[in-house]
Amino acid sequence: MSESANWIKVAEVGDIEDEEAIVYTHDDKEIAIFFVEDEYFATSNVCTHEVARLSEGYVDGTKIECPLHQGVFCLRSGKALEAPAEQPLDTYPVKVEGGEIFIAV
Numbered sequence: 844m845s846e847s848a849n850w851i852k853v854a855e856v857g858d859i860e861d862e863e864a865i866v867y868t869h870d871d872k873e874i875a876i877f878f879v880e881d882e883y884f885a886t887s888n889v890c891t892h893e894v895a896r897l898s899e900g901y902v903d904g905t906k907i908e909c910p911l912h913q914g915v916f917c918l919r920s921g922k923a924l925e926a927p928a929e930q931p932l933d934t935y936p937v938k939v940e941g942g943e944i945f946i947a948v
């Protein structure tokens with residue numbers, strides 16, 4: 844990510860419970876920010892299979908299982924790991940500075 848990345852504050856440390864997500868909407872795009880094992884991950888909140896919100900899915904380590912048909916994605920890479928999901932999720936860089944969480948869009 845270049846230095847000119849557009850970092851946006853989305854939350855403060857402590858706002859996201861372990862193995863939970865919050866949703867941030869940017870330009871009509873829903874982005875889910877997950878907190879797992881002391882790391883933050885930001886992905887598209889909408890499954891690439893059909894329309895379901897991954898923030899309502901089941902976190903299993905650094906994987907997220909879609910609540911609708913149980914497709915599984917890697918939170919780190921966005922890669923689809925289990926059918927029926929096939930297309931990867933968009934992912935976004937995340938950084939924490941001064942107790943605030945930022946994503947690059």
Ligand code: FES
Binds near residue numbers: 891894
């Ligand atoms: S909508 Fe997510 S796996 Fe079908």
